[in-house]
Amino acid sequence: MDNKVYFFDTTLRDGEQSPGATMNLQEKLRLAHQLEVLGVDIMEAGFPASSPGDFESVRRIAEQAGDIQVAGLARCMDGDIDRCWEAVKVARRPRIHTFLSTSPLHMKHKLRKDPEVVLQMIEAGVRRCAGYTDNVEFSAEDASRSDKDFLCRVVETAIRAGATTINLPDTVGYAQPDEFASLIKYVIENTPNSDKAIFSVHCHNDLGLAVANTLAALRVGARQAEVTISGIGERAGNAALEEVVMALRVRHDLYHLEHNIHTEQLYPSCRLLSMTIGQPIANNKAIVGANAFAHESGIHQDGMLKNRETYEIMTPQSVGRTESSLVIGKHSGRNAVRNKFESMGYKLDDDQLQLVFEAVKKLADCKKTLHDDDLMALVQEEIYRLPDRFRLRHVSVQSSDAGGVPPTAAVLMDIDGMERSGAGFGVGPVDAIFNVINDMLGREPELEQYAINAITSGTDALGEVTVRLSEGQYKAVGRGAHPDILVASARAYVNALNNLAKKEKEGERLHCQHG
Ligand code: KIV
Ligand code: ZN
Numbered sequence: 316m317d318n319k320v321y322f323f324d325t326t327l328r329d330g331e332q333s334p335g336a337t338m339n340l341q342e343k344l345r346l347a348h349q350l351e352v353l354g355v356d357i358m359e360a361g362f363p364a365s366s367p368g369d370f371e372s373v374r375r376i377a378e379q380a381g382d383i384q385v386a387g388l389a390r391c392m393d394g395d396i397d398r399c400w401e402a403v404k405v406a407r408r409p410r411i412h413t414f415l416s417t418s419p420l421h422m423k424h425k426l427r428k429d430p431e432v433v434l435q436m437i438e439a440g441v442r443r444c445a446g447y448t449d450n451v452e453f454s455a456e457d458a459s460r461s462d463k464d465f466l467c468r469v470v471e472t473a474i475r476a477g478a479t480t481i482n483l484p485d486t487v488g489y490a491q492p493d494e495f496a497s498l499i500k501y502v503i504e505n506t507p508n509s510d511k512a513i514f515s516v517h518c519h520n521d522l523g524l525a526v527a528n529t530l531a532a533l534r535v536g537a538r539q540a541e542v543t544i545s546g547i548g549e550r551a552g553n554a555a556l557e558e559v560v561m562a563l564r565v566r567h568d569l570y571h572l573e574h575n576i577h578t579e580q581l582y583p584s585c586r587l588l589s590m591t592i593g594q595p596i597a598n599n600k601a602i603v604g605a606n607a608f609a610h611e612s613g614i615h616q617d618g619m620l621k622n623r624e625t626y627e628i629m630t631p632q633s634v635g636r637t638e639s640s641l642v643i644g645k646h647s648g649r650n651a652v653r654n655k656f657e658s659m660g661y662k663l664d665d666d667q668l669q670l671v672f673e674a675v676k677k678l679a680d681c682k683k684t685l686h687d688d689d690l691m692a693l694v695q696e697e698i699y700r701l702p703d704r705f706r707l708r709h710v711s712v713q714s715s716d717a718g719g720v721p722p723t724a725a726v727l728m729d730i731d732g733m734e735r736s737g738a739g740f741g742v743g744p745v746d747a748i749f750n751v752i753n754d755m756l757g758r759e760p761e762l763e764q765y766a767i768n769a770i771t772s773g774t775d776a777l778g779e780v781t782v783r784l785s786e787g788q789y790k791a792v793g794r795g796a797h798p799d800i801l802v803a804s805a806r807a808y809v810n811a812l813n814n815l816a817k818k819e820k821e822g823e824r825l826h827c828q829h830g
Pocket of ligand 1: 484487
């Protein structure tokens with residue numbers, strides 16, 4: 316069917332390269348499962364040769380995957396390709412995605428190779444991949460700044476060597492939509508064997524044009540879109556999956572293109588990612604931001620009441636912004652809780668259910684109705700965290716506007732299994748909490764970012780705090796959710812410290828392994 320667009324999601328690879336978006340194995344497995352539920356055709360699970368941790372997570376994702384194709388990234392080098400195949404081969408439908416730069420700038424300064432040598436490397440690399448599988452993708456890195464006739468030779472070579480998908484990335488987000496569309500059209504029309512491969516695009520957002528460039532390329536014959544959830548990725552990010560999908564759906568009259576994405580899974584997928592990496596969705600984010608379907612002005616509200624289509628080009632329901640009818644509260648039983656989580660896509664084993672059930676009861680004591688987002692935050696807190704060195708037990712804070720009485724915090728926590736307590740002051744209550752915890756642990760990380768976000772509406776809303784810390788060469792993000800924002804702050808801070816400690820440990824382990 317030549318009007319079918321394949322969605323290739325690279326949230327777990329290019330997305331994970333964005334600052335502060337690192338995920339642990341459990342989190343990656345959960346997101347990979349959600350990508351399958353969403354209807355993504357191909358997911359890029361990682362870059363196996365980049366680290367032992369990446370290799371392991373690609374292998375585990377490949378093992379767990381159902382019908383979705385699982386790609387691993389590899390430079391056009393034997394070692395990378397072999398390692399990539401080792402990691403993806405356990406998938407039902409594995410793909411090797413190999414790449415090499417083709418622009419004059421990259422060939423001269425990054426690769427330090429002549430164009431003819433680059434062609435030979437592409438030929439040899441793709442052939443090696445094709446020896447393992449017939450599902451091979453080749454990417455001409457920095458395609459948008461490459462010479463278009465050289466690009467045709469590159470593509471012809473890669474297809475002759477066995478590539479079945481050809482990706483032409485706008486690696487640095489430099490292209491403009493009409494110019495990018497002309498390039499894609501030119502390559503398709505001027506490469507003799509172009510009918511033997513699917514053409515793909517992968518656009519970065521440095522000038523805010525990633526989605527526009529992707530759509531422009533689809534109009535002239537590209538049939539694979541490389542995207543990420545919420546557009547996360549290197550620098551300014553990649554094309555946002557939800558935006559490309561909804562443009563195709565809302566403007567079907569223009570594109571006439573079909574795809575396999577279940578659009579009602581868009582919002583849950585973006586929410587899950589946001590919770591996982593601790594980066595809130597901006598209020599004005601297209602499709603999934605809090606304001607995307609909010610109508611504030613009187614004229615708009617009046618129009619909406621008369622006919623929704625006056626100001627709404629798609630319904631909130633079509634992108635999954637609905638609460639399911641199963642309401643969870645204080646009196647919900649274990650079965651209802653299990654069913655609710657299943658309906659949200661979480662399959663919990665008995666031990667996990669027990670943990671979550673207890674947490675639901677605790678939260679329902681201080682909050683009457685639990686929304687889907689509350690529950691998602693909770694399962695994220697209870698299940699998807701790695702074992703921690705530091706555990707917060709209690710925090711209490713006193714703050715006052717009387718001069719001369721600084722805010723005070725008292726903290727009780729477990730440090731490597733030992734109960735410890737501490738108390739101290741700060742400029743404000745959050746500062747007091749962080750100072751006490753630092754003193755108890757004998758550390759002084761730099762607080763790079765502190766953000767607070769209400770997950771649901773109302774004064775009893777769950778507050779979600781995200782903090783980013785750095786110490787030496789390591790950086791880590793932590794998050795915490797609780798109806799009391801000071802408790803959420805303490806949890807986020809302790810979570811970030813645990814993540815920092817894990818990174819230091821992982822760094823030491825790799826240092827020992829590689830000597
Ligand atoms: O941006 C890019 O060019 C990439 C390639 C590896 C596909 O991420
Ligand atoms: Zn990229």
